[in-house]
Amino acid sequence: MEHNSTTETTGGALASMPARPPFDPELEAALTTLADGVPPTVTERMIGPMRENPRLRVTPEMARDAGIRSRDLVIPGHDGDDVVVTVLEAEGRTGVGPGIYHLHGGGMIVGDRWSGVAxxxxxxxxxxxxxxxxxxxxxxxxxxxxxxxxxxxxxxWLQTHAAELGIDPSRVLITGASAGGGLAAGVTLLMRDRGLPPLMGQLLMYPMLDDRDGTVSSAQIDGVGVWDRGSNLTGWTALLGDRRATDDVSIYAAPARATDLSGLPPAFIDCGSAEVFRDEDVAYASALWASGGQAELHVWPGGFHAFEGYAPQAALSREMVQARDRWVHRLLGE
Structure with a gap:
């Protein structure tokens, strides 16, 4: 039986909202275990401490144990400023193969290049x-x-240096989770609009796409999970300041605002049914289809945000990872 709850909307008015979808039982048990160390709402004052102890971070030692070698390089970022990339490949790899460009999650406010690379x-x-x-x-x-x-x-930079990296420039996949998924979508739009060669695909894992706080799922996921409505407002306000939810936000910062998604590479989009990003992710897949594009969409019943990272042994987590694997195999399998 569904119950209605009263929720304050962005404009300050009160509206009756349906209760959130239930969590998967295994994932709900995991959330109970996580409750002390992973609060549902991230506030501005929590940004510093969270940067000192990133969630779901991999270390270079863990990569080595998995048979992965890594090296760091300094490259030019926005306005020519230095930024760092880590190049990862299997030990003993030779020749030329596909490239995977990875953008980490963290709500635009935390995380680093090692977050989520496992x-x-x-x-x-x-x-x-x-x-x-x-x-x-x-x-x-x-x-x-x-x-x-x-x-x-x-x-x-990756495309320009593909030969020395051992990457086939015609076989580059962009991927990102959460904020990284939103950034991946924004970069893909920039590539199209600046006339650069198209990518092979975009793997958007529960992407953060919409700054406007206007969806049903945003209202439903408030004070629960690992990244709720309050966290989302913290992240978007940090990124956009007073421009958040105004007309002065580009489609590259918030790809959900794009009205033309034609000419983009095939997309894979997933999310949980019980997370803030559900409705914007479903809408983005629908907009890709409406623009004549290709998208595979998965909404995992009872999933909270990034559940496969926090509860990797849960049955639903394994299914989520397997679905991504199948899609990547269709693109990269030889």
């Missing part, structure tokens, strides 16, 4: 791929357009 390790082995993971600059110290322009410059 998801790439199997693909690096299986497809003899090379991954480039970028340390883009974070808000609020570096507000829009720094993050997306850093990410754009990093991809241009």
């Amino acid at each position: 998801a790439l390790f199997d693909w690096l082995h299986r497809y003899r791929a090379v991954a480039v993971s970028l340390e883009y600059r974070l808000a609020p110290e570096y507000p829009d357009p720094y993050p997306v322009e850093d990410c754009y410059r990093g991809l241009v």
Whole structure:
């Protein structure tokens, strides 16, 4: 039985909203375990401490244990400023293979180039791929357009240096989770609009796409999970300041605002049914289809944000990872 709850909308009016979808039982148990160390709402004062202890971070030692070698390079970011990339590939790899350009999550405010890269390790082995993971600059110290322009410059660098990296420039996949998924979508739009060669695909894992706080799922996921409505407002306000939810926001910062998604590479989009980003992610897939594009969409029932990272042994988490694997295999499999 569904119950209605009263929620304050962006404009301050009160509206009756349906209760959120239930969590998957395994994932709900995981959330209970996580409750003390992972608060649902991230506030501005929490940004500093969270940067000192990033969630879901991989270390170079963990990469080595997985048979992955890494090296750091300094490249030009937005306005020519230095940013760092980590290049990852399987030990002993030779020749030329596909490239994976990785953008980390963290709500635009936390995380680093090692966050979430473990998801790439199997693909690096299986497809003899090379991954480039970028340390883009974070808000609020570096507000829009720094993050997306850093990410754009990093991809241009990858394409320009593909030969020395051992990457086939016609086989480059961009991927990102959460904020990284939103940045990946923004970079893909920039590539199209600046006339650069198209990418092979865009893998958008529960992407952060819409700054306007106007969806049903945004209202439903408030005070629960690992990234709720309050966290989302913290992240978007850090990135955009007073411009958040106004007309003065570009489609590259908030790709959900794009009205023309034609001419983009095939997309994979996933999210949970019980997370803030659900409705904007579904709408983005629909907009890609409406523009004549190709998208594969998965909404995992009972999933909270990034659940496969926090509860990797749950059945739903394994299914989520397997769906991504199948899509990547269709693109990169030989």
